[in-house]
Amino acid sequence: MNTLHNFLFNVYPYICLTVFLMGSLARFDRDQYTWKSDSSQLLRARQLRWGSNLFHAGILFLFFGHTVGLLTPHFIYEPFISPGAKQLVAVYAGGVAGIICFIGLTMLLHRRLFDPRIRLTSHRTDLFILIILWIQLVLGLITLPYSIGHSDGSVMLVLSDWAQRIFTFRPDAAGLVALDWPYKVHLVLGMTIFLLFPFSRLVHVWSGFGTLAYLFRPPQVVRSRKLGLKPSVSNQQSGASR
Template identity: 30%
Template sequence: MNTFFYGVLPYIALTIFIGGTIMRYTLYERNWTTKSSQFLSKKDLKWAGPIFHIGLFMALGGHCMGILVPKFVTEAAGTDEHMYHLMSLAGGLPAAVLLLGGFLWLCKRRFAGNDRLQVNTSTMDKWLYLILFLTIVSGTVGTVSNIPGGFDYRESISPWFRSLLMMQPDVSLMENIPLVFQLHMLLWMIIAILFPFTRLVHCLSFPFEYLLRSNIIYRKK
């Protein structure tokens, strides 16, 4: 099972992520959208959206730092394990609060008390919200449960992830990691598989033409 989950499934997820995204953009470009619901409900989105995205960027930055930068590099820079753990908590806990809080606020907006939003929420959207919720919660629980220390993911998860990038997966590194982190790893693979078929594709787009276009003039009636 370890060989499949940590040596095969990541590549399946990555293949679907890249291939499915390219296929959707080339064959179904008109469906490449966030399916914005701002015109249906604008009030909560004003704060929930920015809070969620700030927490998301903070979490992604922390993940990239922790996964891609080997432990010996930070130690060579004079940061021992205890100091690194404190620094990761100082950034990880606020990120978790913002990310989970913003996400729950967005869920309340979409699923509680607004019939128009519920009608415009597809089955795939519901699955996406569920998987995102489980991913955020498992990451938050992992961060909080490791406040006292004891589990150093830079000795297991980080080198495993880098071994995937090197096309030489070392599944033995994932044998004894805590269950909540195993769940977190599985969930990001599921998100990668779902990514091309959901509204998440919008994060790969940036309106470059918007920066160069002429101003739009609005006049009162």
């Protein structure tokens, strides 16, 4: 068990991050025609509109919330908020966003599974990644009661310390041993999503973040030019004949 724990939380994160970055670069370089979200809006627009909006609103909040919450050093927010209060804010805000995301993703998954036309046009990887995301959301919601039970913020500190050690190349997951099983499974499945990222439709997320570059690009200069209208040859001949 110690060997498995060491692999999952000390080695596996770097495998997933390497495949995530290098795989995305390789796919963009070699298979740009597959770099898309494969929308099925023409087949069933109403359910897609509701499900997609709810899912994207929830998942974006969860992504940035997890990123900021896990990677922000404790000493930065310590003067303003205690670890326990921060954990409660994360539980309630993340819970609301998680429920919104869960409703939207369930609508999208139901649409893919039970609409015959969409099912025929869906790739197996589309269904597979949606199911994994759905399970990951369920696991995240399961961790909420456990987090409320540790209102002192100890769980958040352990998870933050592990994530910051991974990103600063100081892997040491000894503190994760004492965590409850939903946290561990949630972490492993979350890393697996990064591992599968380059091989699924999720790569279009890069394009979404890439559009932010348009905010900083220089404006295009468009000059108007007045063109003088000249009578055509046929009009000149018709006028001469008159």
